[in-house]
Amino acid sequence: MRFIISSSPHIKSEETTSKIMFSVFFALIPAGIWGVYKFGIYSLFIILASVLSCVLFEYISQKYIFKTKINISDGSAVLTGLLMAYCLPPSIKLWQICIGSFFAIILSKESFGGIGFNIFNPALIGRTMLWILFPSDMLGVQIDGITQATPLGLLKGNTAVQVSTYLNLFIGNVPGSIGEISKLLLILGALYLFWRKIISWHLPIAYILTVFILSVIFGQDPVLQILSGGLILGAFFMANDYTTSPVFTKGKIVFGFGCGLLTFLIRKFSSFPEGVCYAILIMNLSVPVLDGFNFKNEVLHTKINIRKYVYIFFILTGIYLIAFNFPACRGINLKKSSDKSGIFKEVLPVASDFREQNDCIKGLDENKKIAGYILKIQFDGYSGKVNAVVGVDKEFKITGLKIVEQNETPGLGSKMTEKDFLNQFLGKSHEKILLTSDGGEIDAVTSATVSSRAITDAVREGINDLKKKIE
Amino acid sequence: MNSFKGGTYPPKYKKTSEIAIEEIPLPKIAVVPLLQHVGSPSKPVVKAGDIVKTGQLIAEITGLISARIHSPISGKVLVIEKRLHPFGIGIESIIIESDEKDERVEFHPKDITKLFPNEIIDIIKNTGIVGLGGAGFPTHTKLWPPKDRKIDSVILNGCECEPYVTCDYRVMSEETEKVINGLKLMMKILDVHNGYIAIGIKNKDLIEKLKDKDIKTISMGSKYPQGAERQLIKTVLNRKIPYGKLPMDVGCIVHNVQTAKAVYEAVYEGKPLYERVITVAGSVKEPGNYKVRIGTPVSEIIDYCGGLIGDVKKIILGGPMMGLTQFSLDVPVIKGTVGIVALTEKENKIYESTNCIKCGKCINACPEELIPTAISWFVESGKYYELANYNPLGCTECGSCEYECPSKIHLVQNIRTAKKLMKTLKY
Numbered sequence A: 001m002r003f004i005i006s007s008s009p010h011i012k013s014e015e016t017t018s019k020i021m022f023s024v025f026f027a028l029i030p031a032g033i034w035g036v037y038k039f040g041i042y043s044l045f046i047i048l049a050s051v052l053s054c055v056l057f058e059y060i061s062q063k064y065i066f067k068t069k070i071n072i073s074d075g076s077a078v079l080t081g082l083l084m085a086y087c088l089p090p091s092i093k094l095w096q097i098c099i100g101s102f103f104a105i106i107l108s109k110e111s112f113g114g115i116g117f118n119i120f121n122p123a124l125i126g127r128t129m130l131w132i133l134f135p136s137d138m139l140g141v142q143i144d145g146i147t148q149a150t151p152l153g154l155l156k157g158n159t160a161v162q163v164s165t166y167l168n169l170f171i172g173n174v175p176g177s178i179g180e181i182s183k184l185l186l187i188l189g190a191l192y193l194f195w196r197k198i199i200s201w202h203l204p205i206a207y208i209l210t211v212f213i214l215s216v217i218f219g220q221d222p223v224l225q226i227l228s229g230g231l232i233l234g235a236f237f238m239a240n241d242y243t244t245s246p247v248f249t250k251g252k253i254v255f256g257f258g259c260g261l262l263t264f265l266i267r268k269f270s271s272f273p274e275g276v277c278y279a280i281l282i283m284n285l286s287v288p289v290l291d292g293f294n295f296k297n298e299v300l301h302t303k304i305n306i307r308k309y310v311y312i313f314f315i316l317t318g319i320y321l322i323a324f325n326f327p328a329c330r331g332i333n334l335k336k337s338s339d340k341s342g343i344f345k346e347v348l349p350v351a352s353d354f355r356e357q358n359d360c361i362k363g364l365d366e367n368k369k370i371a372g373y374i375l376k377i378q379f380d381g382y383s384g385k386v387n388a389v390v391g392v393d394k395e396f397k398i399t400g401l402k403i404v405e406q407n408e409t410p411g412l413g414s415k416m417t418e419k420d421f422l423n424q425f426l427g428k429s430h431e432k433i434l435l436t437s438d439g440g441e442i443d444a445v446t447s448a449t450v451s452s453r454a455i456t457d458a459v460r461e462g463i464n465d466l467k468k469k470i471e
Numbered sequence B: 001m002n003s004f005k006g007g008t009y010p011p012k013y014k015k016t017s018e019i020a021i022e023e024i025p026l027p028k029i030a031v032v033p034l035l036q037h038v039g040s041p042s043k044p045v046v047k048a049g050d051i052v053k054t055g056q057l058i059a060e061i062t063g064l065i066s067a068r069i070h071s072p073i074s075g076k077v078l079v080i081e082k083r084l085h086p087f088g089i090g091i092e093s094i095i096i097e098s099d100e101k102d103e104r105v106e107f108h109p110k111d112i113t114k115l116f117p118n119e120i121i122d123i124i125k126n127t128g129i130v131g132l133g134g135a136g137f138p139t140h141t142k143l144w145p146p147k148d149r150k151i152d153s154v155i156l157n158g159c160e161c162e163p164y165v166t167c168d169y170r171v172m173s174e175e176t177e178k179v180i181n182g183l184k185l186m187m188k189i190l191d192v193h194n195g196y197i198a199i200g201i202k203n204k205d206l207i208e209k210l211k212d213k214d215i216k217t218i219s220m221g222s223k224y225p226q227g228a229e230r231q232l233i234k235t236v237l238n239r240k241i242p243y244g245k246l247p248m249d250v251g252c253i254v255h256n257v258q259t260a261k262a263v264y265e266a267v268y269e270g271k272p273l274y275e276r277v278i279t280v281a282g283s284v285k286e287p288g289n290y291k292v293r294i295g296t297p298v299s300e301i302i303d304y305c306g307g308l309i310g311d312v313k314k315i316i317l318g319g320p321m322m323g324l325t326q327f328s329l330d331v332p333v334i335k336g337t338v339g340i341v342a343l344t345e346k347e348n349k350i351y352e353s354t355n356c357i358k359c360g361k362c363i364n365a366c367p368e369e370l371i372p373t374a375i376s377w378f379v380e381s382g383k384y385y386e387l388a389n390y391n392p393l394g395c396t397e398c399g400s401c402e403y404e405c406p407s408k409i410h411l412v413q414n415i416r417t418a419k420k421l422m423k424t425l426k427y
């Protein structure tokens, strides 16, 4: 009889790398199904394309480029593909996804030494590259959801509306990226992973708490901040990725705090609507340092040496800065707003020329007579100002209304841009610009009463002020 | 209740816990290695051709830390030669052929009320008792700590955190009196008043049985490695042993329950240590707890248990977390053998190691607060100069880290390599 000789221990837990990867995969499935249900069958194709292309690139790179052992069965490529698809908007094209997968798998994972050696979260690298390469396709969703404005000030007074807005965000009745909209299903998935002891709570909780506390300090609505955008997906599934987060609890908490801080700063001060992705990528850079505190003087498990590390840091910072300043990323409407007379003409069609005088823009007709006025209004969105341009004729009746620019986090959208809603303003004088529920003539957008009221109030008061000034 | 840091929860497989101890017939040939304890090998005092009786002294102490060895059977000494030892190496052993009469030497019971502690220690020394929990540290040495160490507690370890192993539990249930009186003897020797018995399997009847006015019985959690000395002391007394220190440095001493029973038998009955109770479990026909003579070859025990079933891939002496695999069934049972576990391929899945994914499970599982993944990585990548920063010598080789590792990295093997490197390269 032949017996095996080996070092103890002779029994091992059932847990394997691929089991962990597929557990995370399954934990994410419900949120994906919700996304497909909300955005249509094309989102399913996006998910499939992303997963398949990631697996394919992994296979190709392992077999032909890096010539390592082929282990696509460990499920890490599948998971990367899924996560990348989850943070893409439904407007992306399938061939573009393949390019994202290329960056995710070959450049950010396999070239670092494969699973366990990458320093950046591959899915987020894929997404970032897509942002840089195809900003307009990536922005698609944000244009759709652009004019939702849920002003903080108003939300505070109105509990019922507040609750319904939160609820919609929580359940996922909002536009956004495919997998990140249903916080409920994401949290259920995360709970499953807690129960399976696959993820620990330290990092996501530190992350979310940081955002919460900063929101309170800086006067933002903390619940909205947490429920909007990709924060939940990012905190539980992206930042908490084993390889690209610190191994020690202390490091995890610092990492979570850093992610929260950066997310908040990016959301509040940069022109980017969403900060989660970049916050996590930047914090990924800190992992060797955070681990190093405990690992004493070796950057553990990172095959690169410190020089390369610095080098990559600069490249990434460069990419990051470019991405921040990429004009297209700052919102397509910016372009339009520089082309001012175009917008002015849109809201005040009778005028052919515009002149700015005493803080007030006058519209002149062909005979250089005053045809009307242009009014710039601004009201508070929850994460920034929302600007709109209103045109009124000589009788101060509205001829046009256009929302120009906003920095809202995507995914909060209501149906405020819908023509039906905005068209109600046309031809009305300012006394009548009140919601029907408040005794006026404007019907609020269903399930967005608060936003509707904010814009209505801003328009009415703006015209009022203008009238006083002129008369 | 206090607990220790880290640890893991391997499955228990304690089906044999309710099977009563059964005596195994005498071996035809006993192989008695001269090294069955921590310390220097004993020196044989018999030669080939001598006739020996059961319990007769056959090897004498050498050096400071060592233990006597007694003949497990009566018969003729065939030869003294190197034989395969459970450690996987050849070790000088006394081979005795049984005459199947099992004639015993005369035992000399003592009246303990008339004995001084040092006389009791002499009896323990003369009867060759070593720790029966696995390590095999000579008991008399442990009971004679240096004068500057003040011992205030004695703990009897009946945790058996290793899966499959149940022999200590059976001994506690069946020979309760002996265990308790053994512990009291030890307390008397050390002049301490705190005696604890730590039991692993939660069983009300047993706790009831072990009740004694001088002794506290503590039922432990099911975390592994609860039965490891350092972790046990942390749990029972909430004292942490600093790295490199011994239990006696924090004022306590831990003994196995079977050691206590052996001490009792040595003092009250005059019986030397030549048999012990082991658990035979896993893929054998009749798993159970068996009383065997030291030196019985594993093959005879397995035959008595009805043989192996299925395609057994591993034979482990000891538990599956820390035990040693054997390539041959000819190895004998020694004083420190707690069990024989036979695992088929199904019970002992063999995985291929993959890259470490930095999940941190090994770090969280390590009861000694080491960073197994770092030590392993530095061994694999050849950065030996780093090892000293990670204290591989603090590892007790409990196996928790490797048990938990999802990438199935051979962490303990690498850490053992690291320990050897530390010792040889003197980093």
Ligand code: SF4
Pocket: B365, B366, B367, B368, B369, B370, B372, B394, B395, B396, B397, B398, B399, B400, B401, B402, B411, B412, B415
């Ligand atoms: S490093 Fe050593 S002490 Fe720590 S869990 Fe692993 S085997 Fe046990």
Ligand code: SF4
Pocket: B355, B356, B357, B358, B359, B360, B361, B362, B363, B372, B373, B401, B404, B405, B406, B407, B408, B409, B411
């Ligand atoms: S448990 Fe295994 S995979 Fe996880 S960190 Fe430790 S060595 Fe790496």
